[in-house]
Amino acid sequence: MTYCSTPGKVIIFGEHAVLYGEPAIAVAINRRFHCDITESNRDITTVNGYPLARRYHSYIVECLNKLEVEDELEIKTETELASGTGMGSSAAITVAILGALRKLLGEDLSEETIAKDAFSVEFDVQGNASPIDTSTSTHGKAIMVSEKKEKNFLWKIEREGRIWNIHHRDIPDLTFVVGNTGVHSPTPPLVEKVRKFYERSNFAKEIIDDIGEIVEESYILLKEDDLEGLGELMDKNHGLLSILGVSHPKLESLVKGARKYSYGAKLTGAGGGGSMIALTDRPEEVAKEIKKRGGKPYILKSTERGISYEGKDHD
Numbered sequence: 001m002t003y004c005s006t007p008g009k010v011i012i013f014g015e016h017a018v019l020y021g022e023p024a025i026a027v028a029i030n031r032r033f034h035c036d037i038t039e040s041n042r043d044i045t046t047v048n049g050y051p052l053a054r055r056y057h058s059y060i061v062e063c064l065n066k067l068e069v070e071d072e073l074e075i076k077t078e079t080e081l082a083s084g085t086g087m088g089s090s091a092a093i094t095v096a097i098l099g100a101l102r103k104l105l106g107e108d109l110s111e112e113t114i115a116k117d118a119f120s121v122e123f124d125v126q127g128n129a130s131p132i133d134t135s136t137s138t139h140g141k142a143i144m145v146s147e148k149k150e151k152n153f154l155w156k157i158e159r160e161g162r163i164w165n166i167h168h169r170d171i172p173d174l175t176f177v178v179g180n181t182g183v184h185s186p187t188p189p190l191v192e193k194v195r196k197f198y199e200r201s202n203f204a205k206e207i208i209d210d211i212g213e214i215v216e217e218s219y220i221l222l223k224e225d226d227l228e229g230l231g232e233l234m235d236k237n238h239g240l241l242s243i244l245g246v247s248h249p250k251l252e253s254l255v256k257g258a259r260k261y262s263y264g265a266k267l268t269g270a271g272g273g274g275s276m277i278a279l280t281d282r283p284e285e286v287a288k289e290i291k292k293r294g295g296k297p298y299i300l301k302s303t304e305r306g307i308s309y310e311g312k313d314h315d
């Protein structure tokens with residue numbers, strides 16, 4: 001039997017702008033996806049006792065195809081990551097399944113190989129994806145993605161003429177509250193909306209540049225553990241994302257409420273609904289405020305721990 005677990009992630013700076021060559025930063029969180037894989041003595045592959053089916057297990061099917069696994073397997077999964085909350089649940093599933101399969105097959109377990117395969121699986125299932133989620137789930141800690149190669153470079157990912165350089169970033173221990181609006185908001189239409197604005201307007205281009213500058217500034221503050229400075233940058237980043245048109249009245253309400261007890265707050269991920277994130281040392285109060293405003297709160301901490309093959313007791 002092989003066991004593998006992986007963390008979810010939150011994007012703290014740079015979403016959307018990252019699609020125009022600006023950097024973005026994501027942090028691994030202390031909520032994980034767990035899986036156990038054994039060779040099966042039945043003639044079908046099962047997931048939690050049910051027959052494997054592309055309709056329900058699209059990421060797992062694609063992982064098995066990627067590694068050309070033909071044997072029947074018994075796959076058990078358990079997740080602490082609610083899907084559709086901006087916490088990177090599909091990336092965590094993909095990375096953990098690939099890790100457990102490679103371990104079972106006795107193959108190379110380098111982070112780079114797993115992160116690259118996981119990106120390719122996510123891309124194939126979703127039709128598009130940036131590698132930020134899968135690389136963070138593999139490496140843990142914090143990841144910076146950019147077009148340029150910079151200090152603390154980990155690996156390069158290329159697809160359809162696009163290049164992402166993945167870098168390690170040092171971070172202090174951070175406490176966040178994610179507030180999910182409950183408004184379902186798929187990423188592609190929002191990416192498209194920003195693209196139209198960007199193509200027509202120099203103003204939109206300036207906003208994207210400004211977001212890039214915020215991300216660059218955040219590296220120094222992360223290193224110095226300057227939570228107040230980081231909170232201010234989160235507020236600014238949120239303002240710029242709102243101007244780009246990717247906020248939502250429910251996001252605005254949760255962000256406003258959370259700021260009363262936080263260093264700063266912003267939407268996280270694609271926006272248009274989805275989730276916001278607050279950086280705070282008063283997580284219970286933020287969570288209460290988010291609940292009061294109709295959102296679903298998740299108190300999270302940053303984690304060093306990326307992909308792991310040790311038992312669940314270690315997670």
Ligand code: PMV
Pocket residue numbers: 011014015016017018019086087088129130132187191268269270271
């Ligand atoms: O909603 P999420 O967590 O998948 O984040 C989307 C982030 C974007 O920058 C809007 C798109 C991307 O692929 O980077």
